[in-house]
Amino acid sequence: MSAVLDTHGHGDHEHGDHDHHGHGPTGLMRWITTTNHKDIGTMYLWFSFIMFLVGGVMALVIRAELFQPGLQLVQPEFFNQMTTMHGLIMVFGAIMPAFVGFANWLIPMQIGAPDMAFARMNNWSFWILPFAGALLVLSFFTPGGAPGVGWTLYAPLTIQMGMGMDLTIFAVHLLGMSSIMGSINIVTTILNMRAPGMTLMRMPLFCWTWLITGYLLIATMPVLAGAVTMTLTDRHFGTSFFNAAGGGDPVLYQHIFWFFGHPEVYIIALPAFGVISQVIPAFSRKPLFGYASMVYATSAIAILSFIVWAHHMYVTGLPIGTQLFFMYATILIAVPTGVKVFNWVATMWQGSLTFETPMLFALGFLFLFTLGGFSGLVLALAPVDIQLQETYYVVAHFHYVMVAGALFSAFSGVYFWLPKWTGKMYDETLGKWHFWLSMIFFNMIFFVQHFLGLAGMPRRIPDYNLMFETWNKISSIGAFGFGLTQLLLLYIVLKTIRSGEKAPQMPWEGADSLEWTHLPTPAPHHSFETPPVLK
Amino acid sequence: MSEAVATALGNANRRLLTRLSIVAAIMFGFGFALVPLYDRLCEALGINRLVDKARDTGNTQIDYTRKVVIELDANAHNLPWQFRPLTRHIEVHPGELTTVEYEITNLRNRPVTGQALPSFGPTTAGAHMKKLDCFCFRQQTLGPGETRRMPVVFLIDDKLPSDINTITLSYTFFEVAGKDGPS
Numbered sequence: 143m144s145a146v147l148d149t150h151g152h153g154d155h156e157h158g159d160h161d162h163h164g165h166g167p168t169g170l171m172r173w174i175t176t177t178n179h180k181d182i183g184t185m186y187l188w189f190s191f192i193m194f195l196v197g198g199v200m201a202l203v204i205r206a207e208l209f210q211p212g213l214q215l216v217q218p219e220f221f222n223q224m225t226t227m228h229g230l231i232m233v234f235g236a237i238m239p240a241f242v243g244f245a246n247w248l249i250p251m252q253i254g255a256p257d258m259a260f261a262r263m264n265n266w267s268f269w270i271l272p273f274a275g276a277l278l279v280l281s282f283f284t285p286g287g288a289p290g291v292g293w294t295l296y297a298p299l300t301i302q303m304g305m306g307m308d309l310t311i312f313a314v315h316l317l318g319m320s321s322i323m324g325s326i327n328i329v330t331t332i333l334n335m336r337a338p339g340m341t342l343m344r345m346p347l348f349c350w351t352w353l354i355t356g357y358l359l360i361a362t363m364p365v366l367a368g369a370v371t372m373t374l375t376d377r378h379f380g381t382s383f384f385n386a387a388g389g390g391d392p393v394l395y396q397h398i399f400w401f402f403g404h405p406e407v408y409i410i411a412l413p414a415f416g417v418i419s420q421v422i423p424a425f426s427r428k429p430l431f432g433y434a435s436m437v438y439a440t441s442a443i444a445i446l447s448f449i450v451w452a453h454h455m456y457v458t459g460l461p462i463g464t465q466l467f468f469m470y471a472t473i474l475i476a477v478p479t480g481v482k483v484f485n486w487v488a489t490m491w492q493g494s495l496t497f498e499t500p501m502l503f504a505l506g507f508l509f510l511f512t513l514g515g516f517s518g519l520v521l522a523l524a525p526v527d528i529q530l531q532e533t534y535y536v537v538a539h540f541h542y543v544m545v546a547g548a549l550f551s552a553f554s555g556v557y558f559w560l561p562k563w564t565g566k567m568y569d570e571t572l573g574k575w576h577f578w579l580s581m582i583f584f585n586m587i588f589f590v591q592h593f594l595g596l597a598g599m600p601r602r603i604p605d606y607n608l609m610f611e612t613w614n615k616i617s618s619i620g621a622f623g624f625g626l627t628q629l630l631l632l633y634i635v636l637k638t639i640r641s642g643e644k645a646p647q648m649p650w651e652g653a654d655s656l657e658w659t660h661l662p663t664p665a666p667h668h669s670f671e672t673p674p675v676l677k
Numbered sequence: 678m679s680e681a682v683a684t685a686l687g688n689a690n691r692r693l694l695t696r697l698s699i700v701a702a703i704m705f706g707f708g709f710a711l712v713p714l715y716d717r718l719c720e721a722l723g724i725n726r727l728v729d730k731a732r733d734t735g736n737t738q739i740d741y742t743r744k745v746v747i748e749l750d751a752n753a754h755n756l757p758w759q760f761r762p763l764t765r766h767i768e769v770h771p772g773e774l775t776t777v778e779y780e781i782t783n784l785r786n787r788p789v790t791g792q793a794l795p796s797f798g799p800t801t802a803g804a805h806m807k808k809l810d811c812f813c814f815r816q817q818t819l820g821p822g823e824t825r826r827m828p829v830v831f832l833i834d835d836k837l838p839s840d841i842n843t844i845t846l847s848y849t850f851f852e853v854a855g856k857d858g859p860s
C-alpha cells in the first residue's frame with residue numbers, strides 16, 4: 143500500500159505549498175481562484191451550511207408564528223415569503239450543494255483520479271452559487287418583498303408578483319447552470335478518469351449514486367430553467383404560456399415543474415443513499431450486501447422518477463385513468479427503494495456493529511427515511527391524496543424525506559469523513575449529543591404534523607383553528623430545539639479543526655474505499671497524481 | 678501520466694462535455710415542447726378545453742323559469758382604494774348574459790397596481806359562473822386619484838344546482854408592490 147501512497151507532486155501546481163486544505167489564513171484569492179477539488183468541496187460544504195442556517199432561521203419565523211393561533215409576529219404576506227424562501231434555500235442552497243461538496247471531495251479520491259475532469263469549470267460552478275444565494279436574499283429588499291408563491295413557483299401567482307419574482311427567477315437560472323455544470327463535471331470524471339482496474343462495478347456506491355444523479359440533473363434542470371423562463375416571458379414579454387387571460391394554462395406549469403420536481407426528489411435522495419451505503423458497511427465491518435442490486439435499484443428509481451410527476455397533481459382535474467397510471471407508477475418506486483432498505487439492513491445483519499456518530503445518523507436516516515417513504519406511499523394513493531393534499535401531512539412527509547433523509551445522511555457523511563478531511567477526530571460525546579438531540583427534536587417537530595394534517599390543518603397559512611394548538615406548540619418548541627442543536631454541529635466542526643485530536647490513519651476499521659485504504663489521513667492537497675495500483 | 682495520455686484524456690473529456698451539453702440543451706427545448714404536446718393531449722383526451730365547440734353550440738336558451746340572486750361584494754386588502762360595486766345585488770336567469778360594473782378610486786397620490794381575486798359563496802357556485810370578461814383577468818394600475826369603472830360580464834350556466842338561489846360574488850383587491858416605482 144505504501145508504494146501507492148501519494149507523495150504529492152508539488153512545484154508545478156499553483157498552490158503547491160499547502161499540504162492540506164483549511165489551515166491558516168492563506169488569503170481570499172486562494173479560495174476564489176482555486177481549482178482543487180478538495181478546496182471546492184470544502185467551499186460547497188461551508189456555503190451549504192451557511193444557507194442551511196439562513197433557511198433555518200426562516201423556518202423558525204414560520205414556527206414562531208404558528209406557536210399559537212392568530213397573527214402575532216408577521217403578516218400573512220411575509221409568512222408566505224418565508225415558506226417560499228425557506229423551501230428554495232433549503233433545497234437549492236443547502237441540500238444540493240452539500241452533496242455536490244461531498245462529490246467534489248470524494249469522487250476523485252474514490253475512483254483514483256487526481257482531480258475533477260474540468261477543474262476550472264468546477265470553480266465556476268461553485269462561484270455562481272453565492273450570487274444566486276445573494277439574489278434570493280436580495281429579493282426581500284425589493285418593493286413587495288420576496289415572492290410569496292411557494293417554492294414550487296406556481297403560476298398564476300408567479301405572473302402576478304412584483305419584481306422580487308424576477309430576482310428569484312434569475313437565481314433559479316443561476317442555480318440551474320451551476321448544477322448542470324457540476325453534474326457534467328461529475329459524470330465526465332466518473333466515466334473517463336477512473337484509475338486502471340477501477341471498473342464501474344467496483345466503484346464505491348457513492349460514486350454510482352452520483353453518476354446517476356448527474357444524469358438526472360442534466361436531464362431535468364434545463365426543464366426547470368425552461369419553466370421559469372416561460373414564467374419570465376409571461377411576466378414581461380406578453381407571452382401566455384401560463385397566463386389564462388391570454389389563453390395559457392397554469393396547470394401546464396405544474397406539469398413542467400413536476401417533470402423536474404419529482405426527479406429532483408431523487409437528485410437529493412440518491413447521493414444521500416450513496417453516503418449511507420458507505421457508512422453502514424464501515425460500521426458493520428462487512429461489505430455492502432447486494433452491491434449489484436443496489437446499482438440496479440438506483441437506476442430503476444432514476445428511470446421511474448420520470449413517469450410519476452403527476453402524483454403531485456391529483457386534484458388538477460386529471461382523467462381518472464391518468465390518475466391511476468401515476469398512482470401505480472409511484473407505488474412501483476417502493477420496490478427498488480425497498481430493495482435498498484433491505485440491503486442496508488442485510489448489511490448490518492450479523493455484522494460486528496459499533497455505533498459511532500456517523501453510524502447513529504445513518505441508522506436515524508434508515509429508520510426515519512423509511513417512515514417518510516411510507517407516508518409517501520399513503521400520499522401516492524389518489525383517493526387519499528385528495529383528502530390530504532395541501533395539509534400538514536404532506537409537510538410532515540417531505541420533511542421526513544428531506545431532513546431525516548437527506549440532511550441526516552449529510553450529517554452522517556460529515557462525521558464519517560471529517561477525520562479524512564481535517565486529519566483530526568471530532569468529539570465523539572458531542573457528536574452523540576448532536577445526534578440524539580436532532581433525533582428527538584426532529585420527531586417533535588414533524589411527527590405531530592402527521593396528526594395535524596390528518597385533522598385537516600392546511601399548510602402555508604399563518605393562522606389556524608384553535609383545535610390545532612397543542613400539536614403546533616409541540617412542533618414549534620421542537621423546531622427551536624432542532625435549530626439550536628445545529629449550532630452544536632458548527633461548534634463540533636470548529637472544535638475539530640482547531641483542537642481535535644490527531645486522527646489515526648484508519649479511524650473506521652470497516653471503511654474500504656480508496657480514500658481510506660490508499661491515501662494518508664488527512665488527505666493530501668493533491669492525491670493520485672499517479673493512479674493507484676488496484677489488485 | 679504521460680503527455681500523450683493526458684491529451685487523449687483531455688480530448689475524451691471535451692467530447693463528453695459537448696455531448697452532455699447537447700443533452701442539456703435538448704432538455705431545455707423539451708420543456709418548451711411540452712407546451713404544444715400538452716395542448717394536443719388535452720385536445721385528444723377532450724379535457725381542459727377553454728373553447729369547447731360541443732358546449733358552445735349547446736343550449737344557450739335563457740331559463741326564465743328560474744331566478745338567481747347575485748350579491749356583489751368588494752374589498753381592498755391593505756390598499757388605499759375605494760372599491761365598490763355599482764349595484765349591490767341583481768336577479769338573473771340562468772343562461773342570461775349579464776354585465777355588472779365596479780368602481781375603484783385610487784386615494785393615494787401615486788400610481789398603484791392591484792390584482793383582484795374573486796371568491797364565491799357558496800364555493801360550489803364558482804364552477805357555474807362563466808365569466809366572459811372581468812377586471813380580475815388582469816392587474817389594474819390606477820394613476821394618482823384616478824377613478825375607473827370596470828365591468829364583469831358573466832352568465833350562470835343551467836347546471837347550477839337547484840338548491841342554490843343566491844350567489845355571493847366577492848372581489849378582494851391586493852396590492853402588487855414593485856410594479857409602479859418606489860413605495
Ligand SMILES: [Cu+2]
Nearest residue numbers: 403404451454
Ligand atoms: Cu413526486
